[in-house]
């Protein structure tokens with residue numbers, strides 16, 4: 001758990017890349033990453049979720065039914081700068097692997113940090129979707145990312 | 157023609173005879189000649205696989221990736237409810253309680269098992285440890301890894317979970333598990349190469365009913381496998397994509 005967590009609840013409006021907006025409660029409370037697990041999801045080429053493993057369901061707080069068919073931006077935390085995800089999409093659309101640290105928003109408003117890797121799924125030479133696999137990040141990487149994302153947010 | 161079968165060298169030595177029984181059973185079922193070749197290390201086996209010596213391979217997930225994407229192999233079955241998980245263990249007397257207690261300079265004992273080593277290194281990342289700030293030593297078996305923990309020559313050891321569980325109770329009582337992976341979708345599979353592809357339907361049919369065949373049931377027991385489950389190409393590709401995300 002992050003030492004600065006206040007447990008404070010605030011209501012914010014999140015605007016996604018496609019213009020969709022959503023009002024949601026954000027709680028300043030970290031849920032620790034489960035040891036030894038990988039959080040796995042797959043999406044179609046547009047980023048709509050087609051598969052989520054049990055660790056994904058448990059950590060996000062959504063049911064499998066709520067996740068399948070939903071845009072992956074449902075996990076976007078307002079503390080994440082848009083430029084981080086632009087970097088993700090630019091990388092994977094070129095057909096290459098992307099690594100990064102992401103602060104994710106749970107259904108209950110709390111958050112969890114992951115080290116994510118996203119790769120394109122190629123079948124018979126064609127892009128059919130993407131796979132993302134997350135692992136437990138170190139405390140120092142989380143702190144570095146918090147500082148970096150704060151700076152980037154200030155510039156947006 | 158005689159085909160060639162090999163088995164990933166990470167199974168426990170007690171199951172070696174099981175693979176000979178399996179080979180005999182399969183040859184009778186398919187009415188073809190198959191030669192079984194076993195290895196005691198991954199590197200030699202991998203160079204023979206690359207030299208295209210084999211037609212049938214019981215492969216660890218890491219090699220499955222190379223076999224499918226580069227050599228045109230096809231996964232046909234996997235052992236039911238058996239996945240490849242990794243354990244990081246320490247000496248029971250050591251002060252380390254979590255992975256994050258390990259620090260720079262940590263002495264890591266590992267084997268040449270590529271899956272277990274990869275997953276072990278991933279589980280060290282949360283302690284900011286990687287190959288540049290740890291002293292990694294590779295040993296010939298999990299028993300030797302355990303010995304290094306017991307005599308204090310290593311701080312942490314990587315084990316295939318199945319192999320860890322098969323160590324003697326005495327050895328296990330002197331170690332402590334810091335973390336055990338729970339991935340479940342990464343597992344061994346039996347793959348068939350292009351030269352043997354015409355036999356795939358017969359292989360799958362024989363293996364999927366193996367536990368109903370009296371001789372087959374006994375062979376499965378000696379291999380410590382309950383039964384086989386089918387694997388289709390999308391399941392295989394999914395597993396390979398996942399492994400790809402774990403390799404830099």
Ligand SMILES: Cc1cc2nc3c(=O)[nH]c(=O)nc-3n(C[C@H](O)[C@H](O)[C@H](O)COP(=O)(O)O)c2cc1C
Nearest residue numbers: 016017018043047072073075076077085130131132
């Ligand atoms: C396979 C895959 C997994 C993703 N996982 C996440 C995730 O866990 N959290 C997240 O906020 N965005 C994730 N994204 C990025 C989202 O698609 C989206 O770009 C992001 O949430 C920002 O939303 P926006 O682009 O609408 O601003 C993922 C994308 C892909 C292709």
